[in-house]
Amino acid sequence: MGHDLHGAGRSSFDLIDAELLFSGLALRPGSTFLDLGCGRGNYAIAAAELIGEAGHVYAVDAWEEGIEQLKSALKDRGIRHVSPILADIGQRLPLEDHSIDVCFAATVFHDLVRENVHHQALLEVKRTLKKDGSLAVVEFKKFAGRPGPAIEVKLSPGELAAILAPHGFFSRASTEIGPHNYLTIFGLL
Ligand SMILES: C[S@@+](CC[C@H](N)C(=O)[O-])C[C@H]1O[C@@H](n2cnc3c(N)ncnc32)[C@H](O)[C@@H]1O
Numbered sequence: 001m002g003h004d005l006h007g008a009g010r011s012s013f014d015l016i017d018a019e020l021l022f023s024g025l026a027l028r029p030g031s032t033f034l035d036l037g038c039g040r041g042n043y044a045i046a047a048a049e050l051i052g053e054a055g056h057v058y059a060v061d062a063w064e065e066g067i068e069q070l071k072s073a074l075k076d077r078g079i080r081h082v083s084p085i086l087a088d089i090g091q092r093l094p095l096e097d098h099s100i101d102v103c104f105a106a107t108v109f110h111d112l113v114r115e116n117v118h119h120q121a122l123l124e125v126k127r128t129l130k131k132d133g134s135l136a137v138v139e140f141k142k143f144a145g146r147p148g149p150a151i152e153v154k155l156s157p158g159e160l161a162a163i164l165a166p167h168g169f170f171s172r173a174s175t176e177i178g179p180h181n182y183l184t185i186f187g188l189l
Pocket of ligand 1 (some may be wrong): 005006010011012013036038041043044060061063064090106111112117140
């Protein structure tokens, strides 16, 4: 990778209300779910349980240790419908065109912005999403202090929507999913 990898080893999963998140995502049995910047795969495993073996989860991260930990968690639990993928989100992903129902990025998008790979990442999201698919982004509320990165790096819902709009994404819904985080769900024009 030609840039520093931010956020490796950190997860927002224990900060958020998973019930609120997944009710917002409206995953169905058989859905395909792409977890961009999956880390150790906490969200990917939770999504896999909801969509069942008729569906599939693709979990992408460039952090090798996280991908290895996800592989062993999947083996321990006997989960076969999650594919861990070691890859840079700033490059073309090994995924079929228009194959994903929900593309998901939890506390990752601000990292892609500071790595300046977010435009390429959004091209890949557009290429891989089904026509009626959604992009679901979890970010930190824009407050000073932890958890999350420095306030200048945090993205407000308005800043996030303004970055995605030129790529044809519009906000379908935005909601708080815990004291520190919000979820915005985008569709494609
Ligand atoms: C703050 S962690 C969030 C992990 C996970 N979404 C969670 O909340 O449990 C950000 C993740 O994005 C990954 N990441 C950052 N930039 C990346 C890139 N360009 N390609 C692939 N993964 C990247 C990091 O390795 C890290 O695992």
